[in-house]
Amino acid sequence: MITFNNVSKRYSNGFEALKQVSFELNKGEMAFLTGHSGAGKSTLLKLIAAIERPNTGSVLVNNLNVSALKSAALPYLRRNLGIIFQDHKLLFDRNVFDNVLLPLQICGFDHRESCKRVRAALDKVGLLKREKADPIALSGGEQQRLCIARAIVNRPSILLADEPTGNLDAEYAQEIMNIFKSFHQVGVTLLISTHDAGVLRDDQVRVISLKQGEIQCATSALTTATESA
Amino acid sequence: MMHLLTQSLTTLLTAFRRIFASPVAGFLNILVIGIALSLPTGMYVLLQNAQGLVAQMSGAPQISLFLSMDAAQEDVNKLRRQLGQHEGVANAEFISRALALEKLKESTGLEDVISGLGNNPLPDAYIITPKQTDAKSLDELRNALQRLPAVEHAQLDSSWAYKMEALLEFARVAVLILASLLSLALIAITFNTIRLQILTQDDEIQVSKLIGATDGFIRRPFLYFGAVQGLLGGIAAWLIIATSLLLLKAPLATLSQLYASNFTLQPLSLTDTLSLLLFSVYLGWLGAWLSVGRHLSRIAH
Numbered sequence: 399m400i401t402f403n404n405v406s407k408r409y410s411n412g413f414e415a416l417k418q419v420s421f422e423l424n425k426g427e428m429a430f431l432t433g434h435s436g437a438g439k440s441t442l443l444k445l446i447a448a449i450e451r452p453n454t455g456s457v458l459v460n461n462l463n464v465s466a467l468k469s470a471a472l473p474y475l476r477r478n479l480g481i482i483f484q485d486h487k488l489l490f491d492r493n494v495f496d497n498v499l500l501p502l503q504i505c506g507f508d509h510r511e512s513c514k515r516v517r518a519a520l521d522k523v524g525l526l527k528r529e530k531a532d533p534i535a536l537s538g539g540e541q542q543r544l545c546i547a548r549a550i551v552n553r554p555s556i557l558l559a560d561e562p563t564g565n566l567d568a569e570y571a572q573e574i575m576n577i578f579k580s581f582h583q584v585g586v587t588l589l590i591s592t593h594d595a596g597v598l599r600d601d602q603v604r605v606i607s608l609k610q611g612e613i614q615c616a617t618s619a620l621t622t623a624t625e626s627a
Numbered sequence: 628m629m630h631l632l633t634q635s636l637t638t639l640l641t642a643f644r645r646i647f648a649s650p651v652a653g654f655l656n657i658l659v660i661g662i663a664l665s666l667p668t669g670m671y672v673l674l675q676n677a678q679g680l681v682a683q684m685s686g687a688p689q690i691s692l693f694l695s696m697d698a699a700q701e702d703v704n705k706l707r708r709q710l711g712q713h714e715g716v717a718n719a720e721f722i723s724r725a726l727a728l729e730k731l732k733e734s735t736g737l738e739d740v741i742s743g744l745g746n747n748p749l750p751d752a753y754i755i756t757p758k759q760t761d762a763k764s765l766d767e768l769r770n771a772l773q774r775l776p777a778v779e780h781a782q783l784d785s786s787w788a789y790k791m792e793a794l795l796e797f798a799r800v801a802v803l804i805l806a807s808l809l810s811l812a813l814i815a816i817t818f819n820t821i822r823l824q825i826l827t828q829d830d831e832i833q834v835s836k837l838i839g840a841t842d843g844f845i846r847r848p849f850l851y852f853g854a855v856q857g858l859l860g861g862i863a864a865w866l867i868i869a870t871s872l873l874l875l876k877a878p879l880a881t882l883s884q885l886y887a888s889n890f891t892l893q894p895l896s897l898t899d900t901l902s903l904l905l906f907s908v909y910l911g912w913l914g915a916w917l918s919v920g921r922h923l924s925r926i927a928h
Binding site for chain 2: 449470472473476489491501548
């Protein structure tokens with residue numbers, strides 16, 4: 399589903415965010431992307447959505463070389479991805495419902511169908527009762543869930559989440575992780591970046607670990623657990 | 628198709644809402660556009676009216692040929708033949724000096740004075756109706772006729788109308804220049820309004836792009852806003868002109884009565900009104916398009 403072939407990314411200020419990164423994520427697979435801040439996690443996710451372009455190597459999504467996509471084709475790539483941004487990127491000039499509605503408006507959905515989908519998405523993240531609220535009035539955990547609702551309302555086959563549990567306490571973080579797991583169970587491909595090792599505790603999922611832009615290990619959580627034992 | 632229509636309608640409503648969201652600023656913008664458009668359009672209306680007036684007063688051009696006082700009957704006959712053969716002459720009407728005197732008596736009522744003159748001071752004359760009525764051929768014909776023997780003076784009766792026509796042509800170009808400059812101003816106004824709007828909606832634009840909005844989707848509401856603002860500006864211009872014409876009506880009626888004319892100002896025709904509105908919509912749209920285009924090219928990701 400997602401393939402990186404010797405991908406390197408150097409920013410214009412000379413910072414080398416990724417060095418020769420190669421890995422493959424299969425359809426329906428759920429993986430965590432770990433590493434300290436600055437290890438290149440965000441950059442890697444941005445390359446998948448073609449928000450950034452690699453200097454060398456290629457990024458394939460659904461067998462499509464996104465690193466070579468023309469900018470006119472980018473919108474259609476992004477409509478197949480659900481992205482949960484590190485800084486949420488919620489719009490504070492509209493209520494919860496309209497925030498989730500935006501992706502459907504962009505895709506040109508029928509209004510009635512859109513309303514149904516928005517409510518379904520809000521229900522999934524437990525925000526259905528807050529649909530009229532302003533995002534600013536939501537707690538950190540609720541804002542994060544709103545962000546997830548917006549990412550999934552389009553029913554994408556791939557979900558990318560950048561530090562979705564970043565500023566949340568353990569309880570909230572676990573809640574968010576449970577939501578992700580439920581998507582995993584229905585066949586969505588997930589790539590979740592986190593620097594919080596806590597959430598990985600007892601999960602038997604794959605971990606891709608980055609250190610200074612290089613892949614340290616790309617094994618399953620199970621093997622990692624066995625190695626450390 | 629149906630869906631596209633409802634989406635366009637929603638966007639259009641949003642455009643109206645945005646204009647009325649800040650009523651004072653919106654009103655001022657529309658007023659500025661209205662004034663900018665009403666200046667050249669108003670001058671255009673005056674020009675159209677002046678042109679109508681000139682056409683009404685000049686009628687078909689004629690050339691009066693006055694023969695010299697000492698022209699003999701023989702010369703007159705010879706001239707008649709020459710005029711009959713001249714290719715530029717459609718018709719030549721002979722007015723003898725006696726007939727001319729009679730007409731003068733009738734039309735002026737100066738019978739006593741003229742009777743007291745003793746001998747007739749008027750020359751024989753021909754009234755020529757030319758075939759070609761454009762300024763150049765008229766002038767050429769007049770010069771040709773002037774050179775004929777026994778002709779003392781050839782006068783182009785409507786030459787003042789042609790001078791007026793030339794003056795109007797001058798004014799037309801001036802209006803065109805003014806219109807072009809003020810159109811640029813209108814584009815600039817829209818450009819700036821949209822730029823300010825984009826700044827307040829930068830978050831929405833960025834997020835929309837990140838979750839799959841095409842440039843067209845982002846551009847559309849701004850284009851509609853520019854077009855709607857242009858349309859309202861065009862309507863304002865029309866109202867300004869209509870009001871001005873209404874105010875000018877009474878003084879003009881008095882003036883025209885003094886000149887024993889029944890001249891009235893014609894308002895903008897339906898075609899001109901539609902052109903004005905379409906043009907203002909287009910300029911607003913263009914200003915918005917340039918503004919959004921510039922912004923989109925800056926956020927390339």
